[in-house]
Amino acid sequence: MKLVTAVLSVSCLAFAQTSPTLYEGARLIIGDSSPVIENGAFLVRNGRIQAVGTKGSIRTPRNASRVDLTGKTVMPAMINSHVHIGYEGFSAAGDENWAPENYSPENIADHLRRELYYGVSVTQTVGSSPTDSSLQFQKDQAGGKFGVASRLLFVPGMAPPNGGPDAILLRGTKVTRAVYEVSTAAEARAAVRSMAAHHLPSVKIWVDDRRGTYPKMTPEVYNAVIDEAHHHHMIVQAHAIALEDQKAVVRAGADVLVHIVGNEKVDEELLSLIRQHKPYWTTVMGLSDRSEICEHDPAMDPLMEKTLPAKFVAAVSASSCGPASAAYQTREAMLANNFPKMIAAGARLVLGTDAGISARSTFGIADHHEIARYVQLGITPAEAIIAATSRPAELLGLKDKGSLRAGKSADFIVLAANPLESIKNSRKIEKVYLNGVPVDRDAMLAVWQKPR
Ligand SMILES: [Zn+2]
Structure with missing residues (x-):
């Protein structure tokens, strides 16, 4: 029984990792000197960014899930x-x-x-x-x-x-x-x-x-x-x-x-x-x-x-x-x-x-x-x-970090407002992703807010 559970969880994990996700509609701040992409899209697979461009320009596998980020701004973590x-x-x-x-x-x-x-x-x-x-x-x-x-x-x-x-x-x-x-x-x-x-x-x-x-x-x-x-x-x-x-x-x-x-x-x-x-x-x-x-x-x-x-x-x-x-x-x-x-x-x-x-x-x-x-x-x-x-x-020699580019680790922040208009909008964080997985910020908050 133990063995079966182990095999199942490994295969579930493998599925979760290979299923690609397309994030579309957001303004993309690339994080290096490249221009901002308005109404952008990027494809994430196995925790990495596979492609970045404007919405509609990215070849997307049929099994990809889609996340609508219209009106949001995305910047690298x-x-x-x-x-x-x-x-x-x-x-x-x-x-x-x-x-x-x-x-x-x-x-x-x-x-x-x-x-x-x-x-x-x-x-x-x-x-x-x-x-x-x-x-x-x-x-x-x-x-x-x-x-x-x-x-x-x-x-x-x-x-x-x-x-x-x-x-x-x-x-x-x-x-x-x-x-x-x-x-x-x-x-x-x-x-x-x-x-x-x-x-x-x-x-x-x-x-x-x-x-x-x-x-x-x-x-x-x-x-x-x-x-x-x-x-x-x-x-x-x-x-x-x-x-x-x-x-x-x-x-x-x-x-x-x-x-x-x-x-x-x-x-x-x-x-x-x-x-x-x-x-x-x-x-x-x-x-x-x-x-x-x-x-x-x-x-x-x-x-x-x-x-x-x-x-x-x-x-x-x-x-x-x-x-x-x-x-x-x-x-x-x-x-x-x-x-x-x-x-x-x-x-x-x-x-x-x-x-x-x-x-x-x-x-x-x-x-x-x-x-x-x-x-x-x-x-x-x-x-x-x-x-x-x-x-x-x-x-720091982190070759796979620091920008929204193909090949980089999918570490990014989804913001409710544009930090290029006002830098303090960097604080209007809706979600943080690490290796393509949304961080459970509410769970973190619950620990910190527990009365001590
Ligand atoms: Zn110091």
Whole structure:
């Protein structure tokens, strides 16, 4: 009897996978620089996009099911290249929800479900997760252990002893021993070689003295990291916030620049380094932004209130909605100056949110905030969507992700309104598909809304 059940379920699965589906009538945002297709159609089979075009132009097998998406907009699922997964919890209020003890595979999976709920198919944690358990998580996730969730990618981090993550995150990384602490070039090279032996595709470094309170990685050490990493075809992500540090890491050949200078104007020297090296750039602005809840933005509020406990939302408002300080206003002026200049110089923007450090910039929600920030600071919604889809796919070597093109994995978001008209329409999510299968968002919501 057991055998029969097994055979039946395998054949049912095979049928479900081979039955093609035609989605038609929607506006299609491809996610790279290709033009939008109005009244489009795409055929999905075995979890992959087989063909994309205008409605009526796609040869469709007779057994195909059809899904009418007239009036909707479809964009590729997003890819978040920078979070700090695992430490945040959502049972206590506001910033009190943060504890090293939260770090567990189940909590990581919860964060990944939150990213997926909001349309993010791949989520990369950078510099704050321990190597062995992260590799194990990836293995288990590939084996189906955590159910439907955003896929975890993992980047280890390196810093001088007692350097690296900010004060909050450091509480966690000390307990999990996540950061590779290195003092010399030789130690740095050895650490990178051990990462390469695990086939890790990238490494993060912190080059930041946190206004004189932290030891800063020396040029000797970061040059060694970058040289050794490139020797192993690994990508180097460099956290640098101060203008001089950003120049130093870009000059040294870091592939990804993390953060935007927020306390002074970028100068011609940095911009010319950007023009020369064209690094990928993760601004992760949201972490230091006021919560959108403070503006009572109806497009944002339900987004947060839907998935987070009311006391949590109230705590975010209480902690981040006071009058904007002079320092905050200065930062706004610096971002307004620096962001467009960095983009014009050729910095290749990729979505990253720093979710997992602060309640107001949390998993899934922060992705929509960050891309809206890009637009508010001067790029078009189409460019913002590229930064959230095909460009991170390119950076992370995800050849089958990031755009609505034939051959790609059928990971997409169905929206009720057009984000090219207003980027905040990216939040009007009706459905999220992963590998051609609709994600059961209501079931996720039911878990999060259960009284605790
Ligand atoms: Zn970060």
